[in-house]
Amino acid sequence: MMRFRPRLLDSLSGYDRAQFAHDAGAGVTVGVLALPLAMAFAIASGMSPTAGIWTAIVAGLLISLLGGSRVQIGGPTGAFIPIIFGIVADYGVANLLVATLLAGIMLFAMGALRLGGMIRFIPVSVVTGFTNGIAVVIFISQIKDFLGLTIEQLPGDFFGKMGTLFNHLHTIHLPTVAVAVASLVVLVLWNMLARRVKVMARLPGPLAVLIIATAVNIVIGLPVETIGSRFGGIPQAVPDLGLPAFDLTTLGKLIAPALTIAMLGAIESLLSARVADNQIDDRHDPNQELMAQGIANMVAPIFGGFAATGAIARTATNIRSGGRTPVAGIIHALVLLAVVLALAPLAGDIPLATLSAIVVMVSIHMGEWEAFAHLKRFSLAYRTTLVGTFLITVVFDLTLAVEIGMVMASLFFIRRVSDLTRIEPIAIEGDMCGGQPDRILAFRLFGSLFFGAANKLEYLLTEVDRDPHVLILAMDKVISIDTSGLDILRTLRRNMAKRGATLIVCELNPQPRSILVRSGFVDEIGAQNLTDTLPQALARGHKLCAASNEAVEAPAPQLGR
Template identity: 35%
Template sequence: MKFDLSNVRGDLTGGITAGIVALPLALALGVASGMGPMAGLYGAIAVGFFASLFGGTPSQISGPTGPMVVVLAGLFASLSGNVELILTAVIVAGLFQIIFGFLGVGQYIRLVPYPVISGFMTGIGAIIIILQLGRLLGHEPPGGTLGALIYLPTALSDINISTLALGLGTLIVAYKWPPFLAKFIPGALAALIIGTLASFLLKGIPVLGNIPTGLPSLHLPVFDRSQLFLVLEAAFILAVLGAIDSLLTSLVADNMTRTRHDSNRELIGQGIGNTVAGLIGGIAGAGATMRTVVNIRSGGQQRLSGMTHALVLLAIVLGLSPLAANIPHAVLAGILVKVGLDIIDWSYLKRAHTGPRWDFALMLLVLGLTVFVDLITAVGVGVVLAALAYVRQVAQLQIEEVNRIPETFSDPEERALFKRAKGRISMFSFGGPLSFGAAADLGHHVREKVKHGSQILILDFSRVPTVDVSAAMAVETITTDAKASGRELVLCGANEAVQRVLENINAHQAGIRSFTTRQEALAYAVDKVEGPGPDLKSQSVPDINQ
């Protein structure tokens, strides 16, 4: 493993700063997952260290994140708090990510459309806030988003004013902490310290309680046949969301450092980190945008910064964990509400009404599915709908190209040849990759637009780099229609790949003339319609529309 030590001072400064920022978030996200604060710290240490060591984004800081915690909290509720099975899901998620990296999946994950990303990130932010509302009111709501929402009226009927004041105060400190002080103590850490000290003046405030200290123990994977599908499903969701979260953060890091990350290597590093996290009792993690930004702004650029961040947290675990026992749940809830609010895509929500309505509707659909169904369904449905919408747009453009029957040509010779035909030739010029999206209407549009009285039909493939089977079958339909109506079909401009597909799929390809250029096809067609033969005027030409 090659290390770049050209920026040691900046990397150490960035790593230490990021470690301090990560402390309250790791504790809060660990509690939110149901696994406890130490699981959050162990996850931050393992993922933070190994993702930096083996990953493909040198300046990235990894650790527990909102999307991963939302999945873990749901799994915790589904498995009735079975820690070993939850850790098994984390280990398997890491193995999935390693496989993703070796298979080169990283380049495809980045193709997820922005409205889908915006919708599920906003949904995750909403889920985090919903899950913390009960704790802010002094209650411990049941697991799950719907359970927390259903329980909310009960919590509102019996509000613990002290807990609410402490949580809101923590939230205000985290948001309003002066920037000049943030250079020395980050806002989240200041909110954690101030909130914890303030809790000593209040009575009846629930706190974390006894927290074990020292090095973690080893947790080998455990498989329960009755719960195997649930564990594998959660592991796959964790792997996919962690991959998306990490690669989005990698793009942010690229923009700030003017570098380019290796997406597949990043997935392998994240996978190793999550596998180790599960083995030592930590929760799953991913690339963390806020911590990465803090690291880069503090001077961190290379792998050493992320590894330093993890070692800072390890030192805290070994020496200061007893102090964390006095941290109130309300303080962590206030910090998590800020995390949720930061995840929500406010910038897009403010401008959504000015953009395409379909994109905004897709974003809202993914948001709703994320909150009320599950994350993988939300992303899957969003990607499929976005892809179908894109195919439809491309198909419309391709059909518009088909409808542009060329009355004029840029080439004078082609224009002269087409005029000589006097309407006895119909030509259709296809544009761009001819795909299944346009195939359904292709034959219909050609049938409608072909000229009455035309004897030869020319299909121009000069601007078509590829065709799929659906498009080739549509061409076969056009071929059948042309032969049935007594017209001759001529192809021109098809490259070798297009010609091969058409010949292999089109059962009626035999007898169809094909020319390299459009001018050659026009010259042949003109000679054909002007040549000797029966008196065309005395014959009725079958109408392709009949």
């Protein structure tokens, strides 16, 4: 049954004034950090900065109120940039909001059906590959604003995007480049000095460079594009509520994009929550977290917002700042709301080149680049899966990359498990089988008899150079059997029956025994031919051989006159 219990309810038990002080400080810190990131991610995604801020407010509030983690901070993230940008380019902003709502429904259903734990089955090689791929895609998406290129609309596909950027390099705007580079340098230096100077550490680097660049622009009037010049500023009010109209034909086309948003949101939010667990010695509820993410993505589009998920960087900042309960996340959302209602007019002077520099820095820190340097330490399967997922993410599509990455990882896993499955002959002395070792063959099976390894049993069908009267399979080292393994066992039994031989199975573990009994295979071979130990199987084989000998040696009946 579905269990809906937000972590906030458990966190309030024993909540005191001291913890509130820590949560309040952390909430304010994360709130001011989330402001520039929300605007930068929104603009990079082809949305307005207003949409990014309201996504952070609404989704961030609901994720903290209803989530399954004590410290998770939700909102728009860099990982969504290529996904959102592609949907906006192909279907428009209105349909993006519909796709986000559909993704929210999918996320809630995943949590309600208790599928949160299944996200952990995605291999590290796939996660690292698409994370690094997304980082590269984000970096490429910022070339236009970083260089100030005159491009009306960038294509959504990789080759079209790179071709357009190359063809418009002659439109580079040097003042924009200067502001972007200066912002990047200030951001790097601020982050370096913040590790040594405690006063600087209290102000997040992205917000610091945003304040500095905006102040310089107000004083001297930089000849660069700003939020005001492109978007007309940020409204100092709550946006009009409601979803855009849509038709059923378009709705069908949005299923795949919505699934992409849902899968990426689930992966990133649960990965962020798991990282947070290690930092605060806690354990989140993945199903509750997915339901909260679903609700957040269903409600955010009503405010004009788009896809949101758990943000690793903001969650880590929350933990470092002392946040230990969802109250910190709630305060972070309220801080953003207060900033919008009080300081929105100042946002019009923010240079877009500065926001681009912030996103570039996010993309650089987002990638796990050391994974490429360490590839030679790992197996060919790991290297192929990681690099393949990375390249497909960059060149084609995240969804396709995850799908193919999972297929590659699964195939390599099947091959590995298949290699662990083997068959070894058991030497039988004459006194072990009543002096008839030539008429009894015995083999011990190891591993798992599943569809990827069922062909190993074909050896017993085609390669055995003797024609035994009894074939014994000792299966104490077999941990599992699937229907393909069962089918090859049935084929083996029929083959033995055609030769007039008997198949005996012994030493079964619980799972193999269960499937052989439930499938009726035990009835096919006869319950007397299923034994608990190898000596019992040998004794049964000796008895069968003796009965066969008696039948052969018995004198023919004499006919009466």
